[in-house]
Amino acid sequence: MKQSRANRATRGRRASLLATLAMTAVAGGVQAAGAAPAGATVAGVTRHVGPLVPSDGRPQTEAQAECPAGKKVIGGGARVTGPAKASIRLTRLVPVSEPGGPDRFEAAAEEPPGGATGVHSLEAYAMCAPANTVPGHTIRALSSAWEAKPIHEAVAGCQDPNDEVLGAGAAIDDNGAGTVHPGLQMARVGAPALDIARARAALVPGSSLGSWRVLAYAICVDRTALDARASSDVQPLRLVHQPCPSERPTLLSVGGATGADADGFPSFLNDLFPEQVPGQSGYRTLLRVAGPLPADGVAVRAICA
Known part of the structure; x- marks a missing residue:
């Protein structure tokens, strides 16, 4: 599936039902020839924050963060704020790289089917690297099949075996019908090999069961570009x-993932973004979930160099 087609096809909706986590806390990767030496900050990698977009009474909010000219998107995320925050779920976390425009990271979030008490706002984040430091930069999107079922999962990988996945995205597509209400549960790079991106979404309890799908996005670069590893x-x-x-x-x-509680009620990604480390200039992954605490815990991942 082409990137531009996937972007047009994908809009977020709402989520629910059982999912179990089989997640291992790992740190691994592949040593890259000519990569930055361990312990050195990778030059030119920057975080960019898009404008805070208020819901203004709409059930779904969309936001984006752009990379500056000459830089490529290698990751990103989104943060929800406001009184209704705890009930909002992310439905779209998508890296975009198209000719003629800046690279960017798009996000969407949605209220539960019955609405939320109060308002919310959405803020998108993009992690960007100089184009000459990420040779072979491409974004691949693959989707699950169109089906009426409570949970969808998708996996995207790189076409070139010499590439690795630096960043991941996920999005829900109901073809604009708005009759089913899924939410994202997973958007992360596979570790330790950094060879795939995984996405998962589930229906909100009480949703009508219509056909929908989830898309996974893999940000691929030449494996020799950066000495990237996963910290989980x-x-x-x-x-x-x-x-x-x-x-x-x-x-x-x-990256991160959540699942369902012991009774099968799902939780959803609420915040997943690069947060500045307090008192430092660097960044870390922040993951927050909406809904019940999942029985198997919450899995969080940072891809680092």
């Missing part, structure tokens, strides 16, 4: 952070 953890918390280790202090992209 699983915690029994709704809010978790994952920093980069001191030997690889530069955050390239964020």
Whole structure:
């Protein structure tokens, strides 16, 4: 599927039902020839924050963050704010790289089917790298099949076996019908190999069961570009952070996953973005979930160099 087609096809909706996490806290990767030496900050990787977009009474909010000229998107995320924050779920986390325009990271969030108490706002984030430091930069999108079922999963990878996945995205597509209400549960790079991007979404309890799908996005670059590794953890918390280790202090992209509680009620991605480390100049992954605490915990991941 072409990137531009996937972007047009994909709009977020709402989420629910069982999902179990089989997630391992791992740190691994492939040593890259000519990559930045361990412990050195990777030059030129920057975080860019888009404008805060208020819901203004709309059930769904969309936002984006752009990379400056000469830079490519390698990751990104989104943050929800406002009184209704706890009930809002992310439905779109999509990296975009198209001819004729700046690279960007798009996000969408949505209220539950019955609405929310109060308003919310959405803020998108983009992690960007100089184009000459990420040779072979491409974005691949693959989707699950169109089906009426409570959970969808998708996996995207790179076409070139010499490439690796630096960042991931995920999005829900109901073909604009608005009759089903899924929410995102997973958007992350596979580790330790950094060879795939995984996406998962589930229906909100009480949703009507119509056909929909989820798309996974893989941001691919030449494996020799950066000495990237995954730093991961699983915690029994709704809010978790994952920093980069001191030997690889530069955050390239964020990722995370949640699931369902012991009774099968799902939780959803609420915040997933590169947060500045308090008192420092670097960044870490922040993941927050909306809904019940998942039985298997919340998995958080940072891709670092």
